[in-house]
Amino acid sequence: MTASADKINYSKAKSDKYHRILEAAIKVFAEQGFFHSTVSQIAKEAGVADGTIYLYFKNKDDILLQFFNYKTKQVFSQFREAVNRADNAKDKLRNLIRCHLREFQRDRNMAVVFQAEARQGRQFEKYIKELSKMYLDLIGEVVEMGQEEGAMRKELYLSLVKRFILGAVDEVINTWVSAGGSYDLVSMADPLVELFLRGIGSNGSRTV
Amino acid sequence: MTASADKINYSKAKSDKYHRILEAAIKVFAEQGFFHSTVSQIAKEAGVADGTIYLYFKNKDDILLQFFNYKTKQVFSQFREAVNRADNAKDKLRNLIRCHLREFQRDRNMAVVFQAEARQGRQFEKYIKELSKMYLDLIGEVVEMGQEEGAMRKELYLSLVKRFILGAVDEVINTWVSAGGSYDLVSMADPLVELFLRGIGSNGSRTV
Amino acid sequence: MTASADKINYSKAKSDKYHRILEAAIKVFAEQGFFHSTVSQIAKEAGVADGTIYLYFKNKDDILLQFFNYKTKQVFSQFREAVNRADNAKDKLRNLIRCHLREFQRDRNMAVVFQAEARQGRQFEKYIKELSKMYLDLIGEVVEMGQEEGAMRKELYLSLVKRFILGAVDEVINTWVSAGGSYDLVSMADPLVELFLRGIGSNGSRTV
Amino acid sequence: MTASADKINYSKAKSDKYHRILEAAIKVFAEQGFFHSTVSQIAKEAGVADGTIYLYFKNKDDILLQFFNYKTKQVFSQFREAVNRADNAKDKLRNLIRCHLREFQRDRNMAVVFQAEARQGRQFEKYIKELSKMYLDLIGEVVEMGQEEGAMRKELYLSLVKRFILGAVDEVINTWVSAGGSYDLVSMADPLVELFLRGIGSNGSRTV
DNA sequence: CATGAATGAGGTTTCATTCAT
């Protein structure tokens, strides 16, 4: 007797309140962390009664789950578009990373929650892994195209390259989040892409 | 600084029980996450009474704090040694990363807790930042030496490079943790270092 | 008497919806028990909105109260008729018990609710006692008539006899309800009446 | 991961507090009914903190369950003894019923809870049925012995007889409970047994 | 030092009831 989907208003074109609660929750989660946030705080921030939350979400966990779902879809279509807008691999990579940084800069609460809660495993593991995979696949496509174009090295260890890129971008965002979002994140994109492409070694260096 | 030194036995060269509890806690945190772990579980795992925990730790948070302190110091001296063991920048970098991966592979519980709980901000933020800073500084030193040696590009945006390296290593560890530690993590070190040094672009590529 | 007549439509010859809700409620109560039933479930079963219930009933308790009132009146007139249809005490008793079992068999939901919720005391105590009294009085009349007719022993402890009969019938119904109504309840009537009249002792037995 | 038997102190020879809580709970249940009773009320009545309840009982339901278990065992051994103390069926029956009434009179809270909550089905159904069965079996034994002795009629419909007796006794207790326990319940035993044995019909009556 | 029973604040969640539409 799970009291879920049939009781909860997921349809209704994501009614006004659904989004109000979701945004409020993300704000509170960003400020306090998921575990230290209380449903009451979220309700107050959203300007609704505690019980109202449960008309739109199955439970507290479900709020975070819905967020991953909702923001993810939204952000991912942006990523995809950004990649499509360019016609060579390097520009695709640059566009992807610019877009990534731009979107996270645009909504810092989202960024904080993504960066902080996504590493928690347990209940959200499945979602996070899926999310991560989508991103890695996107990078994978771009790199493979780059290899075909001759713009990227053929002998790359692809699955490592993907993590190498995601990890670096992630850390750049983390740092920005930790710093309170006090500087322009997007401006990191181009230098970062250069590092990806050229590495840090001096020209023609033999490394192994 | 911490208002507890008088009650809690931090001296005594870290008695047997102190470490037993700490290791037990890390095991439990790794399995359940910090918030879902209970003091009782830790006590049971350590084979002591619940109350005993409070003879060695101020409270639940303090356990995690002590862990960051304890493991950090231990691991950091290893990192420092690894760097010192080489006499050129590239080898220092390679040694650092090998050591990092080796240590995290050696103690997977530690790895899980580090990777998961360190991103939570709030109560542990200060510690984590400090930790992160130590690592970044170490990388910074190596890179600067590399620039002097001529082994690394002079025009690098140093603070970005540091995050670029930390982030990538971190993500490689995360992936390994998510996969249940099922493959050899250390073998990622050399390919990773190559990516840092040469990037993913084909030789002589102009990137901007 | 009830402080609500002005708000609630008790007049109007019990509109269609009133009965729909009442029957729905009894069904739900029978399935889940009064306390575990929610007003929403009742509304859904009745095919009306939650709020509509409050146009016909003062509150959740009132639904059960109205049920006791409504079914009681209805069933009691049947009992009275059954008794009247016979012209000697033994047949009256037999008719009463047959009727009782028949009516409860006819509407198992009613039976379940009657048997289960009537023993709860507290809020419904008054109603239940009244109900019980009506039944006991009916039995009393029959037995007294039997005594006058010479068909029943003169020295009976009347108030005990009444409970003795009611209790036995009740338990027979309980058992049938517990068994899921899987056998014919009415067929218990005649053997039961024989037990009332002859007891279980062998003929001519001296019992004290 | 049901947090039950391993966490809860069922051993310890039913420690002092276990019984204090149980008796307090029964008192509160008797006064308010199970559903209207709150854990806080029980805790206050027992003179312990709310949380303490959960050291001894898995949850609120478990309190009632434990009660059925505990009192049942206790009371049933009394019933069995009472039956054994006589050496003919009629006396066994009389002893059983006297004992039943005596025990319920002795502890009115128990009586109230037994009579009221035992009819609720749902969560406690299994227990109640078991309980009921034990009692019915005991009666069954006695009646069968009576038949062998020639003290009871051979042609009896045994399963009906059992319910007939249990029901009547039950109702006598209910009435006494409803009346606030204001009269002597045990004095009902002998007249009741006479009704069982001789019925209410006049001597030699043909009933069918 | 060590214990673990006891505490009680505080969180999540349910659901009877209301009221603007």
Add this chain to the structure above:
DNA sequence: GATGAATGAAACCTCATTCAT
């Protein structure tokens, strides 16, 4: 009359922490 989204009181239960032994 009818609706059903919204309310918020109140219940159950957990668990970090204390303290008498």
